[in-house]
Amino acid sequence: MTNLIYAVPAVGILAIVYMIIRSSWINKQDAGDERMRIIAGYIAQGAMSFLKAEYRILSIFVVVASVLLFFLSYNNPHSSPLIVLAFVIGAVFSATAGYIGMRVATKSNVRTAQAARTSLSKALDISFAGGSVMGIGVVGLGILGLGVLFIVFMKVLNPDMSTDPVILNRVLEVLTGFSLGAESIALFARVGGGIYTKAADVGADLVGKVEAGIPEDDPRNPAVIADNVGDNVGDVAGMGADLFGSYVSTVLATMVLGIGIAAANGSTDQFGGISGILLPLFIAAAGVIFSILGTFFVKVKEGGDPQRALNIGNFGAVIMTAIASYFLITNILPRDMTETFIGSTHSFSSMSVFFTVLIGLGVGTAISLITEYFCAMGRTPVNTIARQSATGHATNVISGISVGMFSTAYPTIILVVGIISSYAVGGLYGVAMAAAGMMATTGIQLAIDAFGPIADNAGGVAEMSGLPKEVRANTDVLDAVGNTTAAIGKGFAIASAALTSLALFAAFMTITGIDGVNITNPWVLGGLFIGGMIPYLFSSLAISSVGRAANDMVQEVRSQFKNIPGLLEGKEGVQPDYEKCIQISTRAAIREMMAPGLITIIVPALLGFLFGAEVLGGYLAGVTVSGVLLAIFQSNAGGAWDNAKKSFEKGIEINGQVYYKGSDPHKAAVTGDTVGDPFKDTSGPSMNILIKLSCIVALIIAPNIHSPLIATGSAGQEQCAMEQGACCSGKKEMCHGDAASCEKGNACCKMDANGVCVIDTAKCMEMGCWKDGKLDSAKCKAMGCMPGEKCSSKSSSKACCDKK
Structure with missing residues (x-):
């Protein structure tokens, strides 16, 4: 292993330095008048209060899981107690990613609102700067953690730098603990944050907009602060932890499959035969560098299109990463390679691996464009839902479900083509490299995603502070773009989860020694069906949690409107009790996030220990297929419902008549948006974590599940x-x-x-x-x-x- 490997954590440090510089710049911007700062303070205080409560509970989980990991790894020749260290660091880094996002978002929102008083361009600069701190910080932590731990574990567990596959498998098995820690915290953060934000959002919308007829983010609404806090805990902290886990899992899965390349080629490269393992780290590092450069291309002139500016930065980073990948691959990998997997071989060249990276980038871009089509304002699917609102609430909901279901078709076809073509070109390692290529530019992709909730919060601050309508108009433009970018980001993460899960499954097969999943065996078929069911059970638990918490929120808001004289009329000096609503969401999120999270971890572990590797393999296949389709459906349906509602803010023509906010069709669209809220922000985004975490749990326990209780084949x-x-x-x-x-x-x-x-x-x-x-x-x-x-x-x- 040459000294070049030290460049990987060095890039992580560079990203953290960038994050600090951008954070400092944001803090220097004008935070507005006293009223704006007070409201922003309420939001920041509520957000940090939730985060502290959540992390206290999760710290208990980390301790318990660490003890279990220690006993699983102790005296296990395929693992090491060092896996506990990796797990704890992964959990801490994941929590840190969420914390960073939360802090910068609550600083950026009020400054974006103040900037929107002068220009849309300035508001985009600040909101995107906040998003870039989140995005670049997350990938910086990811590449730093993976790079440092890999170097340390290689020196401790493989001091001779042997290319023995047994030793390399052990090193990466221990490193998998980092991914397990990251994904575990991500799951709880995503589910808990999603329950928090949607309980507040649904409660605020149903009573405020539908029943009382007051505008969104009106300060008279007792749930309005909790709603804005929810934007941060769900769409920022939850999303940051989510994509941190996705990023780490993708790189790690590719490294594991790189062992097959190392075993086939011995020491025929400058890295002593482990170039296949190191390549995904180098490509990830290149993606971080070009994501940082891409952020400087996001500029918009006054009156320009913010979506176009974001696309320029994103596609610029993608193109630069693709070019850099060519030079990395052709110089790091041997010219000709043979992948060995379960007794079969697959020959390919370094150029073939480069083509798989292009396939991954192409798949990610194509799915992003398709998601934008189904979720963007002005597009046929969104307009169809908006027009269906003219005939009532039910037809709006029916149309949204239809759009969501139909939206699964094209991404699925693209995924299948991507998987088959990358496998044909570069074997299973090629499939993993396609996922690695797709996730290489996670930094700028996450920056674009995170800017959306910051702009949404800025609109809330503007509304509650009584700023002029022109200010809210500017923030609404950014918010509408943010809804589309958020949907695109979720589609991107789901596609990556599908490819990554396949790579993790292949690694699981390698370690357990199974040579396939025989669905003609009733036990394996049972595992397949259970796996297919789990995403629906998971979604049900998450959505019902939102429903119960939203019910409590609705009752509280109604009670305050009834029992606080002058509140609904907006009498001067009359204030709602915001804190009660914040407490309702916090308690519900902490209480309800545990069951879905524990199911994700416990079910695959039980199946593996009780019924063996092949039944567990069937389970993983079921979770992956069912989870990917359900995730696409829920995320796209929710995004389309949301922008259908926003279409009425500018006015939309239906059957020759133009309808605006407050009209009956708009109220029907609000109902559809309320139905879609837990789809797109609670259960939908959690599916990709469910898929990957199931595979990672299987990979962690793989060395310990050699003795099934039942027959798994002939x-x-x-x-x-x-x-x-x-x-x-x-x-x-x-x-x-x-x-x-x-x-x-x-x-x-x-x-x-x-x-x-x-x-x-x-x-x-x-x-x-x-x-x-x-x-x-x-x-x-x-x-x-x-x-x-x-x-x-x-x-x-x-x-x-x-x-x-």
């Missing part, structure tokens, strides 16, 4: 997959990495792609160790299942042959 597979650890037990070092010794040590053994001696199911059946579906012990022993020559004693022979 009679031979039942016994042969039962106890891989018994193969060459006692003297594993004599067999690992040595195919000849492995085969001598056990007539039913073979060396897998990672040099680990595992059961060869086909040979086991061929040698006749099974008869009429049952173990033929005499035949098994006669074949020399575990001869003392290369393995251990008769007891070991019995352990190999007898079912435990």
Whole structure:
């Protein structure tokens, strides 16, 4: 490993320096008058109060999970107690990513509102600067954590810098703890933040806009501060932790599959044979650099189109990253490579890997454009929903569901084409590299996403402060663009989750030694169905949590309107009790986030330990397919409903008549937006974390699930997959990495792609160790299942042959 690897964490430090400089610039901007600062203070105080309460609960989870990880890794030759360190650092970094986003958002919102008094251009500069602090800070922490931990673990666990796949697998298995920590915190932050924000949003909209007929963000509404706090805890802190986890998981999955490249090529490159492992780190580092450069291209002239300015910065970063990837790939990887996976080989060149990165960037861009089409104002899907509002609330909801369902078709086709083409060009490593290419520019993508809720908050501050209508008009322009960019970002993350989960699943198969998922087996089919069900159960729990919390919020808002004289009339000096509504959302979010989060972690672990690797593999397949489709449906439907409502703010023509805010069609559109709120901001965005975290949990427990309680295939597979650890037990070092010794040590053994001696199911059946579906012990022993020559004693022979 050359000194060039130290450039990876150095780029992370560069990103953090950029974040500090931009934060300092934001703090120097005008924060407006006293009224604006007071309102912004309420929002910041409520946001930080929630974050502290959430992190107190999550710290308990981290401690409990760390203890369990320690016992799983202790004396495990495939892991190390160092996985606990990686897990804790991943959790802390994920929480830090959310905290950074929260702090900068609550500083930027009031300054954006003040800037909107002078120009749209200045308001975009500040809101996007806030988003860029979030985006670049997240990827900086990600690349810093991965880079430093990989260097440390290589020195501790692999001091000789060996390319032995067994040792490299162990290093990356331990590094997987970093991803587990990141995704675990991301899941709870996303779900908890989503419940908080949508409970407040739904309660504020139903009573304020629909029942009382007051404008959005009106200071008379008791839930208005909680609603604006929710924009920060859900759409900023939750999203920051979410994409931090996605970014780390994608890079790590590609590194794991890079072991197959290292094993096939030995030391034929300048990195001692581990170039396939290091390449995703270098591409991620390049993406950070060009994301930083891309932020400087986001400029808009007065009267210009903010969406176009954001697209220029985004596509500029994508193009520069693609060019840099060519030079990185052709100089780091060997010219010709062979990927070995589950006994099969796939030959390709370094140029093939470059093409897979282009495929990933193309898939991400295409899905972004499709998402923009389905969610953007002025487009046919949004206009269709708005026009359906003329005939009532029900037709608006029906139209939104239809648009959301139809929106799954094109992204799914693009994903399938991307997966098949990247596999054909570069094998499973190519699929992983496509995901890595897609996520390389996460920095600027997240910056664009995060600017949206900052602009939304700025509009709330402007409304509550009584600023002129021109100010709110400027913030509404940014808010509408922000809704579209948020939907695009969610589609981007979902697509990445699909590709990353495939790479993680391939890594899971490598470690467990299973050679496929046989759905003709009823146990595996059961795992598949359970996996397909879990995203629906998860969504149900999240949405019902929003419903219960929103009900409490509605009752509180109604009560205050009824019991506080002069509040609804807006009498001077009469103020609602904002704190009660903040407490309702906080308590609900903390209470309700636990069940969906624990299901995500516990179910795959139970299936793996009780029923074995193949059943767990079926579960992962079900979660991935069901979760991806449900995520696309919910995110796009919610985004389309939201912008259909906003269409009435400028006025929309329906059947020859123009309708505006306050009209009956607008009220129907508000109902649709309220239905879509938990779709797009609670359950929908959580699906990609559910998918990846399920795969990561499976990868973490993979070395410990060799003994299923049930059959997972044919009679031979039942016994042969039962106890891989018994193969060459006692003297594993004599067999690992040595195919000849492995085969001598056990007539039913073979060396897998990672040099680990595992059961060869086909040979086991061929040698006749099974008869009429049952173990033929005499035949098994006669074949020399575990001869003392290369393995251990008769007891070991019995352990190999007898079912435990």
